[in-house]
Amino acid sequence: MKQSAYIAKILACLALVAVFAWGCAPRTQPVKSADLLSTPNLLVEADAAWQAKRWEAAELYYAAALERQDLVRSEMPTIYARLAESASANGHYHQARIALEQWANEDAKALERADWERLYLDAMAGLAKTERLRNHLQWVLDSTNVPWATKQEVALWYGEYFRTHEDYPGSLDVLAKFHAQAPDDRDRALLENDYQQRLLGLDDGAVDTLAKAVTPADQWRFPYALVAFERGVRKASDPEAWAASWRTLRDLAANSELVDRVPLETRLAELEARYGLPTIGLALVLPVTGPYAKVGVKILRGAGLAQWRLAQEGVNVDLRVINSEAPGWETRLAELPGHFTVVGGPLRVDAFKRLYEPDSPAAGVLEHRAVFAFLSSLGDLSEGKDAWRFFTSRNDEVRSLVSLAVDKLGITDLAVFYPEEKFGRTMAQTFYSEAAPLGGRIKGMQSYPPQDLKQWSKRVGRLLNVPADFSDNKDVPLPLPDFGAVFIPDGWRQAQTLLPNFFFYEGEQLVFLGPGLWSRALDDAKNVDEHYYRLAVCPGAWWDGSDGGKALQSALTEEGLGQADFWVALGYDFLRFAGKFGALPASWDSDLVNKRIRKVQDMDFSMAPMTWDDHGTASQNLYLFTPVSNGKQIVDTERIAARIAKAQARRERRMENYEKRIEAESRPPSANPDDTPPAP
Structure with missing residues (x-):
């Protein structure tokens, strides 16, 4: 009953369409009355209208055919398919959907046919059934019964659907997923070739837009490699871009993960013959x-x-x-x-x-x-x-050190101890300007004369706020400095003399941040005294373990x-x-x-990766090292943090012991038991 009502509705509507078409367009072949035609003749007229793409008449005839009791069952799939296609062409997507669903109700295997899938997807797209389309995509991907030929048709349909709806990453992703499901290399190659033909039909703007969804990580696999290659082909005619385009095309033709790279190699050879090999x-x-x-x-x-x-x-x-x-x-x-x-x-x-x-x-x-x-x-x-x-910049070095201190070790209070010469002053200023944006606060800044070694210990004491009478009261623990890390922009040879002074003034819990000069010197260093450098860190652009x-x-x-x-x-x-x-x-x-x-x-x-911003300014993501007896090793942040905690604990125990000793010394002496008077 439901089917009969549906057919009657189609016939009534299309009769009006047919009359209107006949009255307004006398050159159009007239639509014969379906009621006057036998079933075989009705199908002949329907087929002729469908072949000629006279969609109104085709929809009318095929709808009428479904009312005939003498219709041969073997003809049903063709009638349903052509009715759905004609209805879609006429913009009657709801009617196309009903025809397809009735077909599927009679034959569950209809969903495994490429023509059913294509027509169904067209109807759902025409009805703007976005959620249903996404659910159906997942069903096809998960299905083990849908044959590969049908899946390939579905893959190409969804690739185009997402592209035309400006979901470019989705367009390429769906093709990649189906490509991974292909039974063998032959089927994968056929999908690659079909998609390449579709790319050829796109204009330059469409290819450029689609290529924006190609990432460096994906560019070697299907379909990303084909999109990147096609974009390179479109740029090849520009003399200013040929050298860069050729390199891209050459890499993709030689190294892409496509099953069939022959079409790429052929097109590249044609371009090389036309434009020559760039030098x-x-x-x-x-x-x-x-x-x-x-x-x-x-x-x-x-x-x-x-x-x-x-x-x-x-x-x-x-x-x-x-x-x-x-x-x-x-x-x-x-x-x-x-x-x-x-x-x-x-x-x-x-x-x-x-x-x-x-x-x-x-x-x-x-x-x-x-x-x-x-x-x-x-x-x-x-x-x-x-x-x-x-090349590595001074800002790169400083940023890597501040980032370690602030982000990894939780040390936001910092200090700078720098030599009074051009390099030291420049690096100190760089550290000062870079620290604040990264969350660091400069709580101390002290210079020292690079040639006057006798002054170095005094300047370290000044940075650490050591009391003037420290030499006379060495048993008195010094107060903790108000910073947890100190930047020392000087050479490694100078650092070997400087750092023991911090230990002399009980600064063993401080993290010592050195410049790249330390890293390069440590490449050849031997017999390093690790005692002073357990909390020392320096940046470098080279790590042989990367x-x-x-x-x-x-x-x-x-x-x-x-x-x-x-x-x-x-x-x-x-x-x-x-x-x-x-x-x-x-x-x-x-x-x-x-x-x-x-x-x-x-x-x-x-070496350490370099990047450039849109304005051409370079930066480098440096490695961080700590000195060891035979040179240097990559920093272990957790180990550094544990060493800081251990040094702080030692400092706190010393302070507690000192306070206990002072408290004991300040008590009045207890009475002698022999002097205690007898009880009354």
């Missing part, structure tokens, strides 16, 4: 002779390894080395061919200044080449605009290139960074450089 020109300005030659050579060793590795991946880096210790180096840098658009270095401040001093032959280099200095600061220049930095450090050492060992350290890692990371960065066009500006940096900074660093 990256890179200059390194380093001291390879003179007092700093050892450092420069290490950087070159790392860069050479990276150049060889990139060449094996098909990335050609034309590397030129400019010895910054040789006379005339500025002229040689300035006269490099135009495709040398990226420069690494210099390593020393005086050499960097020669790139912008008016009387220097290299004065125009910063305008024509993107310079990434291996310096902690660019001085008076604007980072991210005039030049860039590929994943990146181990990978670099493995690569060096494989090529017989010796031991890894920070300087080798610097050269290795920079050249790989520049290889991903690509060649710059003649019309480049700082905005383009900053945009390139943001795209390539998510690389696997061998």
Whole structure:
């Protein structure tokens, strides 16, 4: 009865539609009266209307056919499917839904058919049944009865549905989930190829928008790899973007986790034939002779390894080395061919200044080449605009130390003990300015003359508020300082003399925060007296125990290139960074450089990872170390906290014992028992 009422309603409505269509559009083939047609002829007319996409007539005829008692049951699935499609095309989604549900009621296996699923999903989308669509998606994903051919159809439908509803992460995620369920590689490859064809049909704007949902972690797997690749293809025609696009396309075609990478390789070959292979020109300005030659050579060793590795991946880096210790180096840098658009270095401040001093032959280099200095600061220049930095900054060091003290150890009251020279004053000021935003409070600041060792102990005492008569009352415990950690921006050799003074003044519960100078010195240190450094911490950009450090050492060992350290890692990371960065066009500006940096900074660093903000300012997430007898080891925060607690407990026991002793000494002497008078 319910079905008959439904059919009658369709026939009544569509009869009016048919009459209106006939009266307004005389060229349209007339709709014959269904009542005058036998069932076989009715189906012939219905099929003809459906083939011609005359959806009004098709819906009318198929609805009428369902009323016939002599309808052959084997014809029912086709009639239901075409009725649902015709109704959907006419915007009658509710009617399409009823037809599909009746089909499913008669044949539960209808839900396993691709045509039923597609029509049902279209109807639910037309009715804006969002929650039902999400529930149905989960049902299909969980079903073990729905065959893969149907699931593939459903996957592609939902991928497009979410995309058109601006849920781009959802669009890619649903495709990834179905891809993981494919029975074998052949089926996975078919899904990849079908989706790639759909991407080809999207305009550039749609591909760009969809590509925003591709993350560095996902870009190697389906469907993210195909979206990223398609976006690279769309950018390939831009001469200024070709080098960067080529690197992306090359990586995806060679390293993506797709089952079938042949289509990517074919399209990449076509683009290479059309636009050529880009060559990256890179200059390194380093001291390879003179007092700093050892450092420069290490950087070159790392860069050479990276150049060889990139060449094996098909990335050609034309590397030129400019010895910054040789006379005339500025002229040689300035006269490099135009495709040398990226420069690494210099390593020393005086050499960097020669790139912008008016009387220097290299004065125009910063305008024509993107310079990434291996310096902690660019001085008076604007980072991210005039030049860039590929090196640890003083702010990086200070932030890592303050963060440890405040966030990990709960020490918010801090002090600074610094030498009276340029480096010490600069680091002290940096610590002062960086501490407050991170939750630190400077409760003490004291300087000392770097050359007058006799003054060092007195200045430590002044910082700790030691009473002037301390030397005459050594048994009296000193009051606790009003800070829990002290920053000492001086070299490791000086620290070895300074820290025992804090212990002399009972400061063994203090955490000693040192600069990166300590970390580099500890790489070669032996026989360190751990007693004074159990609570000492220093930052560093190189840790041989990190994943990146181990990978670099493995690569060096494989090529017989010796031991890894920070300087080798610097050269290795920079050249790989520049290889991903690509060649710059003649019309480049700082905005383009900053945009390139943001795209390539998510690389696997061998040293501590570096990042750049939107303005091109670099920062580095440094490792933290504590000195040990044979050098240094990564900080164990819980162990440091336990040592602080133990030192504080010792201090408190000493104070308690002192107070008990004072109290005992202040009591009047007790009476002699022999002098006690007899009881009356």
